[in-house]
Amino acid sequence: MEKPQLSPQPTTYRFSFGPWNISEGADPFGPNVRDVFAHGRKFGLYRSLGFEGVQLHDDDAVPDIDSFTAPQVAAKAKELGQVLRDEGLQPEFVAPRLWFPDATIDGAFTSNSDGDRQYAWDRTQRAVDVARAMGCKTIGFWFAREGTYVREAKSAKLAYERLLAAINRTLAYDPEIQVWIEPKPNEPMDMAYVPTAGHAIALAYASESPSRVKVIIESAHALLANLDPSDEMAFCLAHDKLGSIHLNDQNGLKYDQDKNFGSVNLRGAFNQVIVLEEGGYGRRGEFVGLDVKTMRTQRGVPVTEHLASSRRIFLDLVDKARSLDRVRVAEYRGKRDYEGLELYTLEHLLGRK
Ligand code: XLS
């Protein structure tokens, strides 16, 4: 019975988050509860928190991006690129925020409106310009509004064809750019067109340049699809298509909670860490990305405990994964004694074995 192979040398993990993870606590039912912490000051917090990767929306890099020309956008992005370098930070990806503007209210690439689809493409080109001006070669596509409130609103087959065409146009616009698709089954739409790793990887293989299309798996998004995040990550790793991860947690099928990693299901988090360890994730510079939101009740300006806690729990679970007795696990598997394996796993997590 072969033993799962851990990487020859322990991986030293690097961490990333997006500035939207430091927020003022507004939610659909209430306003800000904390004073604003200036966007530009957030980058100064990263290294002291143990993070060196910055996930960016295009308008995190260039606020009010739509009000500038392409050369102005590139120049502003270049400035931020220098700010990040001065802070010892690296941009991980740039995601066009194709879910805020009016032109994306009914989808960006899958909108029924020609003008909306043109806007989406124009905005995507600017996002690629931003990435390249910062020395970043990755575009993140969270197809937030590529879906419907009512199924009859759009032709689903045409929607998938349009999403593939958008991916191909992006790949053609810059021959070095990579496209990382972040699946999510719903919210803000009632139903979204790219809900799982399977959908994302199918688009990758159908694209003009499959090796340049990868996936970002978010724990909560997999859980909202009623799937196991560790399996979604393992599926991507099996295809060498796990570009990044958004670790967090989710307490059941409801709105996207972006809870701290491991805060609802510690064993589920442990399984994600084991998959990443065994898959050698991070050995080629991939970041352990977080996408976490602090509780609205948390006081402080800025609140960063949720970032520090999620990073801490990840590292604690790495220690647990590395101290797991692999010979004992192989024996349980060999005997098909999964009762024994489960008890051992739980007692290991409890610090008793
Ligand atoms: C959804 C996305 C979102 C970022 C990246 O979870 O990850 O948090 O905006 O596009």
Ligand code: MG
């Ligand atoms: Mg996310």
